[in-house]
Amino acid sequence: MNDIEKFLIIKKVRPTAMRILVFRLLAQRKKAITLSDIENRFEKSDRTTLYRTIKTFEENGIVHGVNDGSGVPKYALCEEGCEYGVHNDLHLHFHCNRCDETSCLTEHKIPQINIPEGYLAEDVHLVVNGLCNTCNVD
Amino acid sequence: MNDIEKFLIIKKVRPTAMRILVFRLLAQRKKAITLSDIENRFEKSDRTTLYRTIKTFEENGIVHGVNDGSGVPKYALCEEGCEYGVHNDLHLHFHCNRCDETSCLTEHKIPQINIPEGYLAEDVHLVVNGLCNTCNVD
DNA sequence: CAAAAGAATGCAATGGAAGTGCATTAATCA
DNA sequence: TGATTAATGCACTTCCATTGCATTCTTTTG
Numbered sequence: 199m200n201d202i203e204k205f206l207i208i209k210k211v212r213p214t215a216m217r218i219l220v221f222r223l224l225a226q227r228k229k230a231i232t233l234s235d236i237e238n239r240f241e242k243s244d245r246t247t248l249y250r251t252i253k254t255f256e257e258n259g260i261v262h263g264v265n266d267g268s269g270v271p272k273y274a275l276c277e278e279g280c281e282y283g284v285h286n287d288l289h290l291h292f293h294c295n296r297c298d299e300t301s302c303l304t305e306h307k308i309p310q311i312n313i314p315e316g317y318l319a320e321d322v323h324l325v326v327n328g329l330c331n332t333c334n335v336d
Numbered sequence: 337m338n339d340i341e342k343f344l345i346i347k348k349v350r351p352t353a354m355r356i357l358v359f360r361l362l363a364q365r366k367k368a369i370t371l372s373d374i375e376n377r378f379e380k381s382d383r384t385t386l387y388r389t390i391k392t393f394e395e396n397g398i399v400h401g402v403n404d405g406s407g408v409p410k411y412a413l414c415e416e417g418c419e420y421g422v423h424n425d426l427h428l429h430f431h432c433n434r435c436d437e438t439s440c441l442t443e444h445k446i447p448q449i450n451i452p453e454g455y456l457a458e459d460v461h462l463v464v465n466g467l468c469n470t471c472n473v474d
Numbered sequence: 475c476a477a478a479a480g481a482a483t484g485c486a487a488t489g490g491a492a493g494t495g496c497a498t499t500a501a502t503c504a
Numbered sequence: 505t506g507a508t509t510a511a512t513g514c515a516c517t518t519c520c521a522t523t524g525c526a527t528t529c530t531t532t533t534g
Contacts, residue, residue, distance in 0.1 A: 316469035331454030
């Protein structure tokens, strides 16, 4: 049993072949990717299975979704500390307007946000749009 | 000529009947709303026209889109200072997980965000999820 | 080990919304 | 007014999320 399998079991997710493959793919890429991206990476793959795989991952604190404004949600591995239903990824996401890539800037935490009296904050999403370090060259 | 017409002309958008209606609707509602919301508000309305109306508004700094994670983008009137292609709405958005309403907390500005060397920030989107003041009652 | 139960998968189908092309109508300008 | 430009409405396509159901795989248990 390899590390990925162990990890999935800890997260209470059965380490099936497809799930391991998807996990590995996400682990390799530093960027957040779409369902279609994942689909295209595998010769034989069913969209539904991938869809449900990601959903399972998301529910169990393995993956978090990013809405970068491109229209389709993207997904990336969570940081440590995320659990069932409770995400802890308070880092910022950067979406490049040129190459459309979205990356997790895990080193850059979201600063303290003030919200009005009576509101209860459960989750924060911060996306910065602009040019990434690759595209920002003239 | 009323205020809305004048405003649209300043923004270099022709004040057609439909545009005035959509603008008024957005001005009345404090919340960000979806295209479908708008569509349902009008007896006779064509989705395409509304779609293009919002797009025009967005391009001309009249409206800004919010991606609150609900899947469909929502739209709300911009604050002053937004112009052609340049949005200035650096306020935070609050999305309620219970009633699914999204509001612009214009009084709550987005704090300074640090991004890595080499990156160029053009736009920032900050969405807080949780319970709004209406739903946060037991 | 075999049977039963539970979970994951794959296929098919549905549904919602985005987006585009084109003909028609409305508004503006010379 | 006639010509030009813009906006609108309709039809259509495409994309993706989502669900139902039958099948396969895994795990549990007798």
